[in-house]
Amino acid sequence: MFRLTFSLACAAATLVPHFVHAAETVEVIHWWTSSSETAAVAKFKEAASKRGLAWKDLAVGGGDNQRILLKARVGKGAPPDAAQINADVRSYAANRENLSNLDEVAAKGKWDEVLPEPLRRFARQGGKSYVAVPVNVHRQNVMWINAEALKKLGATSAPKTWDEFFVLADKAKAAGMVPLAMGDDIWVNFTFTQVAFTTMKPDEFRRAFYDLDDALLKGPGVVKAFEVMRKLRGYVDRSAPTRKWNEATQMVIQGRALAQVMGDFAKGEFNIAGKKPGVDYLCAAVPGSGRSHLFTSDAFLFFKQPKSSKAQMDLAEVFMDRDAQVAFSQAKGSVPARMDADVSGFDECARQSYADFVAGAKDGTIATSPSLMQTPARIGAWRDVVLGFWNDPDMTAQQAAAKMASAARSN
Template sequence: MKVLRQALLGLVAVASIGTASAGEVEVLHWWTSGGEARAVGILKDLLEEEGHTWKDFAVAGGAGSSAMTVLKSRAVSGNPPTAAQIKGPAIQQWAELGLLGNLDKVAEEGNWDTLLPEVVADVMRYDGHYVAVPVNVHRVNWLWANPEVLADAGVEMPTTWEELFSAAEKIRAAGYIPLGHGGQPWQDATIFETVVLSVGGSDFYRQALVELDPEALQSDTMIESLKLFKRLRGLMDEGMPGRDWNMATSMVISGDAAMQLMGDWVKGEFSAAGLTAGEGYLCAPAPGTADSFTFNTDSFAMFRVNDEGAHEAQRDLARLILEPEFQIAFNKIKGSIPVRTDLDMGEFDQCAQQAMQDFKASIDQGTLVPSMAHGMALSSAAQGAIFDIVTSYFNASDMTAEQAAERLANVANSAL
């Protein structure tokens, strides 16, 4: 981000970005799978009903990393999109460069301070001002399963890791892959952070993966977490390298795999396949994490524009995102839950209803933690360094848990 900062500071004066035509919003996002594309289409339709034009700029791959690469390139050239899907600490980094628009007026009119949980609102602000609008809340620490596969193998949905490993033996004996997975660094890190949460609890998770405490990263608890994480590698198939997350979900849908550890965006794929929660697929908090909630919040930031039509379209887009109509319709398709906690969840499936209940409880109990794997906890540099270590350890036969823990601690020491 340092190179980007140097390039962009010279462009802030040019950040008038007046290239958008009246009422047009070019929206950069990475929602390209079947369920995601359906969900973002709702926002597009609502904005166009307001009389504006939505110019779609979708960039697939890498849980958003590819989109961020494109965004940096566009920003360096002085031509960023009008709106972009940005989240976590990256929001603060873009705002610090002076390129994001101020949404305080929309926030005041929409009463965002009351509607949004403070932990989410904090992420959307820079220097006390709203610069982004949250779309949803995803729970990352979920376990998903195909009930027909479990029944055929004669096992129940596991609630502990040992139950999962025991079930996996029977599942494999019945001819199925126990755990569907995509061998990409962010997917490996998703499972890793879930294991850390289950072994160490929310306080340890914060120390290790949010605060980057070197002692926590090299502790016995981390070593235990790494060993458990590595055991899970044995439950996956050898075809996983490079596989996208939705392809792993398709393995569960088709019955090739029994389970998947992934955030609740997978529900968009289940829904697109015509499956119903509790019948066509099962959900449960990942083993050992029922009392905690790892959150990932999608959000949109608006880049500064001079064109009044584009500015008005940005304000309407921000307003529409938090209105009940969009919050309910979008999140039912996307698989997430509304970021507003005041909405009736009666239209949502049982997994979403449980997620909202657990979300509220985790706020009250102090067990709500930001996802490291999904860009909610660390800078992109620190996150990338952890990804490298985690995925190398996961796939290497000659790296011990102790060595991996030492490397994680080195990342923390270099970041301090």
């Protein structure tokens, strides 16, 4: 019996290498650490595991902290295999020899066919080759409105234009309600971007904030955006500068404020509060933008490693996988970056966002946030102009627009 058992054990040992393969490890650095974000990342981890990849997680709380750590790792010559990125792609793309070539996997996955032009441009950053893999889309031009408050003001639908919003805002103010819930300075700049997207045609917006068209940056569209911002300033309460964005969202949820301009990630606050879209709140396109879609995107860079890059390319395929993107976005609150996804299981707000995203890709009415296309220095310079105008009632809209053009030239 002993000899038989020993023989079987030896035979089994010789067979193991033929069907058991050690998983290839990929180190991934990201800033998704909240409960919903962790649940979303788990979907990518699960898909990676099915591809025989061992995901080595490096989750860093806070986007700024992650960026600092990533920069330090790259500077020391010890970058991770993959890194979450959005606003800093341009900086890393300037040194392409440090990044893995994604052309083969992109051609195999037909990325050119499934990604809209603005996302392709973002993922290539001025070159012919892909340097990043977009995994999702967050719509930014959304106005969140308390449905009960809207009803009290005698309205049944979201305002389609800024003039319609100002009429509602005056009524809200008279009723003791904050017309527009606002957060600290970063969200003032965020709101300006959404407003500019409504006062310019999408192609003008792209030429101004991507290509730095001087005439457009100081032209009537940007001037009009500052004029709208001046008027919006009168509908924001004094406590806004010390308020976080989610605290502003709570004001809308509780009916203390009529509306807020915020990306679709605000939906998580409504979900936690047990509120339902179309019943307790409206998630409408920002007044004046119609079905046009302005978005930001999370993406991943892949850094060259001494060892084989096969595991990295496998992970790139996971990130672009249609089902993986759907599962991730359902947990994250975003929508897939691909235009061929099945979003029938998403909620009302997400389905509308995705429909506008896909339609906009076909008719040219979508655009990415300027932060995805420009250097942090230029974005910072524009932010300073916007905040200077917001806090200085004596600065004219024409002067602010001229400063925007000047900041583009000097940064």
